[in-house]
Amino acid sequence: MTSAMRAAPIARYLLVWAALIALLALSCASAFVPLGWFNGALNMGIALFKAALVAMFFMHLRSASMLFRLCAASALFALALLFGLSGSDYATRIIRPAAWAPPSVSVGPGPVHQSGGCAVTTPVPMSRTSFKPVKAMQSLSSSSSKVSAQATPSAPFAASP
Amino acid sequence: MSDSVGELSEQFENAEQQRESATFGIWVFIATELMFFGPLFLGYLYGRVHFGHAFALASGRTHIWLGTLNTAVLLTSSLSMALAARAAQAGERKALARLLLTTAALGVLFLGVKGWEYYQEWQEALVPGRRFAFAAPFAAGAQYFFYLYYLLTGVHALHLLIGIGCVILLRRRAGRGEYGSAYSTPVEIAGLYWHFVDIVWIFLYPLIYLLERYR
Numbered sequence: 001m002t003s004a005m006r007a008a009p010i011a012r013y014l015l016v017w018a019a020l021i022a023l024l025a026l027s028c029a030s031a032f033v034p035l036g037w038f039n040g041a042l043n044m045g046i047a048l049f050k051a052a053l054v055a056m057f058f059m060h061l062r063s064a065s066m067l068f069r070l071c072a073a074s075a076l077f078a079l080a081l082l083f084g085l086s087g088s089d090y091a092t093r094i095i096r097p098a099a100w101a102p103p104s105v106s107v108g109p110g111p112v113h114q115s116g117g118c119a120v121t122t123p124v125p126m127s128r129t130s131f132k133p134v135k136a137m138q139s140l141s142s143s144s145s146k147v148s149a150q151a152t153p154s155a156p157f158a159a160s161p
Numbered sequence: 162m163s164d165s166v167g168e169l170s171e172q173f174e175n176a177e178q179q180r181e182s183a184t185f186g187i188w189v190f191i192a193t194e195l196m197f198f199g200p201l202f203l204g205y206l207y208g209r210v211h212f213g214h215a216f217a218l219a220s221g222r223t224h225i226w227l228g229t230l231n232t233a234v235l236l237t238s239s240l241s242m243a244l245a246a247r248a249a250q251a252g253e254r255k256a257l258a259r260l261l262l263t264t265a266a267l268g269v270l271f272l273g274v275k276g277w278e279y280y281q282e283w284q285e286a287l288v289p290g291r292r293f294a295f296a297a298p299f300a301a302g303a304q305y306f307f308y309l310y311y312l313l314t315g316v317h318a319l320h321l322l323i324g325i326g327c328v329i330l331l332r333r334r335a336g337r338g339e340y341g342s343a344y345s346t347p348v349e350i351a352g353l354y355w356h357f358v359d360i361v362w363i364f365l366y367p368l369i370y371l372l373e374r375y376r
Contacts, residue, residue: 033375064184082203
């Protein structure tokens with residue numbers, strides 16, 4: 001905390017507050033305008049900006065020592081790890097189902113086939129060539145032979161039970 | 162919070178180091194709190210992707226004007242808290258006391274409005290459980306939404322309640338003249354906690370109240 005911060009004028013805080021209220025009004029008003037996916041993106045963008053305003057000016061992160069800014073950044077990084085890793089798990093359960101994962105409820109790119117005891121979703125038609133690496137891996141695996149030939153050509157690798 | 166004004170604890174070399182340590186401590190705590198809320202937000206993201214329409218319908222049943230009012234109340238309380246920290250640093254004792262009281266009062270107002278919202282939602286059978294009632298094909302997704310809604314806002318309200326307690330405690334000590342330009346650290350770090358609680362709500366507000374409102 002520097003002495004420069006102690007002399008921060010009241011007007012600055014009021015200005016930040018006014019900006020926050022204005023952004024709140026914008027967020028609320030734009031929710032009533034049909035913009036499809038942009039509604040969500042706009043609202044999240046506004047929320048991020050408001051949070052940045054509070055962090056920079058009310059929490060003094062702008063003039064704080066590097067230690068505090070690193071602390072805040074590490075927290076955000078850890079959160080990004082959570083969203084990235086867990087999110088990619090959930091997001092790919094249609095493409096690469098885990099052995100015991102329940103099928104996704106409503107979203108799916110296509111019909112679900114039962115193949116070797118696992119639920120496998122057929123993606124949008126893909127050429128056989130795109131699965132060459134998968135077939136190469138299958139030939140290397142020690143699992144039984146019913147995996148490769150019987151599986152539908154466009155299905156991702158179906159794990160044998 | 163140390164018991165006498167401006168006393169240097171013996172492990173610190175000077176007052177500046179003591180203040181830095183206290184501030185670092187609250188930042189680390191805030192980081193852990195972010196880890197606390199983070200998974201709940203991930204759960205929300207999962208629901209938003211997999212039960213998209215049910216989420217939008219459920220969000221339409223929340224009370225947007227009460228939610229918007231509450232957001233404005235909390236933003237204003239952040240302003241008064243930031244001004245209180247500034248007043249403490251500037252040694253303005255009367256302003257500090259007044260601003261701390263304003264912050265606590267706005268926090269209590271937020272909790273009151275939230276409680277009223279909860280009561281309304283109970284009346285409208287929007288509490289997950291036996292009493293939950295929603296349009297049939299979307300009931301599961303809507304129930305998931307409201308489960309998250311109560312969990313997120315409930316935990317947030319708990320954090321706010323603790324914050325209000327701290328601010329009231331600070332107000333009592335400020336009334337006794339314990340904080341001034343030489344020693345204002347407790348007000349500053351309480352302010353950091355309060356702003357964090359505000360930031361959590363800033364993200365909660367659009368996720369809960371503003372999904373596909375144009376329908």
